[in-house]
Structure formats: C-alpha cells, structure tokens
Amino acid sequence: MRKMTALAALLLTVSHAQAKEAVHRAVISDPMADKSIPADMSAFVLPAGDGAMNAVMYRASGRGPHPTLLLLHGFPGNEQNLDLAQAARRGGWNVLTLHYRGSWGSPGRFSLTNAAQDAHTALAFLHDPVTQAKYRIDPKAIAVAGHSMGGFMAADAAADDPAVAGLFLIDPWDISETAASLATQEGQVAWAAEATGDLPPLAGTSVEALSQEMTANAARFDLSARVIAFGQRPFSIVGAERGIGATARRIGGAAQSVWPAAQVQVMPTDHSFSDHRIALADLLVRWLDGISPPIP
Numbered sequence: 001m002r003k004m005t006a007l008a009a010l011l012l013t014v015s016h017a018q019a020k021e022a023v024h025r026a027v028i029s030d031p032m033a034d035k036s037i038p039a040d041m042s043a044f045v046l047p048a049g050d051g052a053m054n055a056v057m058y059r060a061s062g063r064g065p066h067p068t069l070l071l072l073h074g075f076p077g078n079e080q081n082l083d084l085a086q087a088a089r090r091g092g093w094n095v096l097t098l099h100y101r102g103s104w105g106s107p108g109r110f111s112l113t114n115a116a117q118d119a120h121t122a123l124a125f126l127h128d129p130v131t132q133a134k135y136r137i138d139p140k141a142i143a144v145a146g147h148s149m150g151g152f153m154a155a156d157a158a159a160d161d162p163a164v165a166g167l168f169l170i171d172p173w174d175i176s177e178t179a180a181s182l183a184t185q186e187g188q189v190a191w192a193a194e195a196t197g198d199l200p201p202l203a204g205t206s207v208e209a210l211s212q213e214m215t216a217n218a219a220r221f222d223l224s225a226r227v228i229a230f231g232q233r234p235f236s237i238v239g240a241e242r243g244i245g246a247t248a249r250r251i252g253g254a255a256q257s258v259w260p261a262a263q264v265q266v267m268p269t270d271h272s273f274s275d276h277r278i279a280l281a282d283l284l285v286r287w288l289d290g291i292s293p294p295i296p
Contacts, residue, residue: 024289026091027281034061039089042135048121051101051108055122057135058085058095065132067141067165067292068094070122070157074148074173076103076198079272081147081170087281092294094135098122100153102203109204112175112213112221115149119157127163141165141292143234145284148271149173152223159229166234166291167227168284171243171271172251175221179214223247224254236263236287238280243271263287 025031033039039061046053060066069088073080077099085095100118102110125131126142143166146154151172158164181187188211195207214221227235235255239248245266252264265283269276 023278024087024091024282024285026285027087027278029090031061031090031092034063037061037063045107046098046122046125048101048118049108049114051114052106053098053101053118053122054104054106055096055098058089058097059135060089060092060094062092062295064136065138066092066094066136067143067288068096068126068135068137069288070119070126070142070144070154071095071097072119072122072144072146072150072153073097073099074146074150075195076201077150078198078201079147083277084145084281084284087285088288091285091288093288093292094137096122096126102205104201110202111205112149112210113217115153116156119144119146119153120160123157123161123164127161138292139163143168143288143291145170147171149175152221152226155223155226155230159226159231164230164233166287167230167236168287169227169235169237169248169251170273170280171240171245171248172223172237173244174223174247174251175214176218176223177247179218179221182211182215223251227251227255228258230255232259234261234287234291235259236283237265238283239266240271240273240276241266241268243269 040059042057044055046055071085085097088095099106100110100115101108126137132139142164144154144158144164145168147170151169152175155167158167178191182191192207237248237252239245248266255262267276273280
C-alpha cells in the first residue's frame with residue numbers, strides 16, 4: 001500500500017459530513033459538479049437611486065432553489081471577501097456581491113447614506129420574484145453578511161427586512177463611534193489619517209464630506225440600535241483582536257440583550273483577518289448550514 005500523503009490525509013479527515021469536521025468541506029474542497037446545471041457567475045448592473053451598482057451573482061450548482069447570501073464589503077472595499085463568497089457557494093449558497101454607488105467604478109456618488117440605501121436595494125432585488133426565478137433563489141433562506149462598513153450596511157438593511165433569515169457581521173464598523181470621536185481634534189486627525197488613503201476608489205466624496213455626514217447623522221449610524229432592531233433572529237458577529245474587536249464585543253452584547261442565542265467571537269487577527277481566512281470561512285459556512293442545512 002502506498003504511503004498516504006499529508007494532503008490526502010487532510011482530505012480524508014474532512015470528507016465526512018460530521019459536526020466535528022476539522023474544517024468544513026466547502027472551505028477546502030470542491031463539491032461534485034452538477035453537469036446539467038453547473039455553478040456559474042453573472043455580472044450585471046443593478047440600478048440604484050441616481051446611479052447603479054456593479055454586481056456579481058455567484059450561483060450554486062443544481063436546480064435549487066438555493067439559499068442566498070448578500071455579502072457587503074467595507075470602506076472602500078480593498079478586502080472584498082470573495083474567498084468567503086466562493087466557500088459559501090461550494091456550501092450550496094448563491095452569493096450576491098456588489099460595489100456601492102460611486103465605488104470602484106459603479107456609477108453615482110459615494111456616501112454612507114447612499115451605501116445604506118444600496119444595501120436595501122440589493123435586498124429588494126433578491127426578493128423580486130423575477131430575480132428569484134432567474135437565479136433559483138429560495139425566498140425563505142436569504143441571509144446578509146458584511147465586513148467593516150459593510151457590517152453596518154448589512155445590519156441596517158436586515159433590521160428593516162423581516163424576511164431576512166440571518167445576519168453575520170465581520171469586525172463591523174460602528175459609524176456612530178467615529179462620529180462621536182469627531183468632537184475632538186484627536187478624533188478628527190485620526191479619522192483623516194485613516195480615510196484619506198481609502199478615497200481613490202470612491203467618487204464624489206471627501207474626508208470633510210464624510211465627516212459632516214457622520215456628525216449630522218450619528219444616531220442614524222448607531223450599529224447597536226440596528227442590531228437590537230434585528231431582534232430575535234439568527235445572528236453571529238466575529239471581531240478581530242487587532243482590528244475593532246472591542247466594538248464587536250460591545251455590539252455582540254447588544255445583540256444578546258434581545259436574543260441570548262446570538263453568537264459572539266473575536267479572533268486573534270487584524271481587521272482583514274489576514275492570517276485567519278480559513279477560520280473565518282469555516283465559521284461563516286457552518287453558520288450558513290444552521291440557517292439552511294445543505295441538501296444531502
């Protein structure tokens with residue numbers, strides 16, 4: 001008998017659908033292809049307000065209907081988390097990703113208010129019967145996830161939509177915290193230092209415009225309030241110790257105040273989960289299995 005390689009041993013370890021899998025199979029291995037209805041992707045433009053969003057639908061293989069995840073990136077979106085989209089699709093989920101108006105070439109002007117509206121528009125798109133038929137979407141299994149600024153946008157849209165089946169936040173940005181910090185010179189300097197380098201992919205905005213928007217709408221951008229409004233539905237938040245993990249713990253506590261089953265975890269990594277991508281994907285896919293168990 002030939003000696004088993006380390007890779008073969010690892011694949012054998014994760015080849016069985018067991019709760020104690022070392023790593024979820026969808027994170028590290030391709031599923032068996034459905035030759036009649038294979039996985040694919042579609043790129044399109046989604047109208048939004050005075051502009052549009054460049055969007056991509058990662059469509060799972062098989063006839064479905066498929067549970068579907070709306071995955072929202074942060075500010076400005078240098079980390080798009082497309083590895084998470086691919087893992088979720090291997091787990092049987094469709095995934096819709098997008099660039100907000102005025103970001104990364106999407107037509108229109110970027111603002112925090114517009115980005116929030118865009119998240120709502122994307123959810124409305126997933127609820128459209130025409131969209132559901134085209135992409136084989138299960139209307140009872142639509143979840144939302146977001147990283148950093150996208151975490152706020154995900155919570156904001158999901159809180160206003162009782163049909164959303166679950167909410168998953170990744171080191172989310174509580175914009176109201178930054179708004180409060182702008183009352184001090186130190187806070188203004190810190191915000192300008194952080195935001196200036198992120199502006200090139202964004203159209204029609206500036207550090208000053210975003211500062212004014214946050215200051216004028218601090219209550220509107222309170223992440224705790226949005227998470228509490230989401231209520232007693234499946235919720236998970238994962239923070240980054242070297243990112244804004246303290247915020248994640250606080251927001252997780254707010255979620256647990258209305259739904260004790262809310263999941264809260266902080267990983268020892270940076271804001272982009274640079275050295276915890278597999279762990280993050282594993283956590284997400286397992287959580288998605290709880291929302292809509294995979295078809296045997």
